[in-house]
Amino acid sequence: MSSTHFGFESVEEREKARRVRGVFDSVAPRYDLMNDLMSLGLHRAWKAYTVLVSGVRPGDRVLDIAGGTGDLALAFAKKVGATGQVVHTDINEAMLRTGRDRLLDAGVVLPTLVCDAEKLPFEAGSFDVVSVAFGLRNMTHKDVALAEMNRVLKPRGKLLVLEFSKVAQPLRRAYDWYSFKVLPQLGRLVAGDSGSYRYLAESIRMHPDQRELKAMMQKSGFGHVDYHNMTGGVVALHVGIKC
Numbered sequence: 001m002s003s004t005h006f007g008f009e010s011v012e013e014r015e016k017a018r019r020v021r022g023v024f025d026s027v028a029p030r031y032d033l034m035n036d037l038m039s040l041g042l043h044r045a046w047k048a049y050t051v052l053v054s055g056v057r058p059g060d061r062v063l064d065i066a067g068g069t070g071d072l073a074l075a076f077a078k079k080v081g082a083t084g085q086v087v088h089t090d091i092n093e094a095m096l097r098t099g100r101d102r103l104l105d106a107g108v109v110l111p112t113l114v115c116d117a118e119k120l121p122f123e124a125g126s127f128d129v130v131s132v133a134f135g136l137r138n139m140t141h142k143d144v145a146l147a148e149m150n151r152v153l154k155p156r157g158k159l160l161v162l163e164f165s166k167v168a169q170p171l172r173r174a175y176d177w178y179s180f181k182v183l184p185q186l187g188r189l190v191a192g193d194s195g196s197y198r199y200l201a202e203s204i205r206m207h208p209d210q211r212e213l214k215a216m217m218q219k220s221g222f223g224h225v226d227y228h229n230m231t232g233g234v235v236a237l238h239v240g241i242k243c
């Protein structure tokens with residue numbers, strides 16, 4: 001079996017999947033609170049911008065991959081209306097359950113499915129829009145997952161990848177201090193788990209930067225790819241068109 005990385009550690013591929021599952025099993029109950037605290041609420045603006053750029057319209061079919069606690073699925077459900085459909089998926093049952101309960105509390109009933117982004121159980125050409133927010137970084141074979149996302153999109157369909165990226169040079173020192181000193185402590189105090197938040201900081205550093213991800217998406221079949229930096233490159237939204 002080949003090796004890959006889990007944060008800064010080199011591990012076997014199967015071990016990475018097991019450890020990523022452990023991270024999200026552990027953080028699921030406090031995930032939303034931690035997101036608000038860690039980003040000072042900014043993740044809401046990043047996601048709102050993603051929905052705006054998606055151009056999702058009433059009647060569209062949307063697939064949210066690594067959908068977790070359902071922020072994007074909920075926002076898309078409001079856009080597609082009664083004639084469209086949003087499918088909310090994740091590989092992790094604990095995250096998906098938390099999301100499904102939140103959606104039900106908001107009065108929204110969606111198909112909710114446990115599935116691996118690297119083996120999507122949908123026919124080719126099924127969706128107008130596919131989204132993946134803060135999920136791609138955790139996947140073992142990102143190229144395989146991106147090719148699957150391309151396969152399930154309709155021709156001219158749009159992929160939205162919202163992910164942590166490479167911050168602008170002037171922000172780097174402060175961002176490193178915040179990531180490696182503050183985040184794990186916050187994780188320990190709020191979620192009783194510093195290790196998962198150390199993994200978060202490390203996995204961001206190991207993730208392809210804006211240009212590398214753009215090239216990966218082009219290689220996976222997206223004829224047109226653009227990216228939009230947000231908050232000085234802390235996060236980037238990559239938009240790929242299947243053409």
Ligand SMILES: C[S@@+](CC[C@H](N)C(=O)[O-])C[C@H]1O[C@@H](n2cnc3c(N)ncnc32)[C@H](O)[C@@H]1O
Nearest residue numbers: 024066067068091092095116117133134135138
């Ligand atoms: C940081 S959470 C993001 C949740 C949500 N999209 C958000 O933006 O708040 C990352 C999610 O990716 C999921 N994930 C990791 N590997 C995956 C895979 N191979 N296929 C599908 N989901 C995966 C995890 O289970 C987790 O719920």
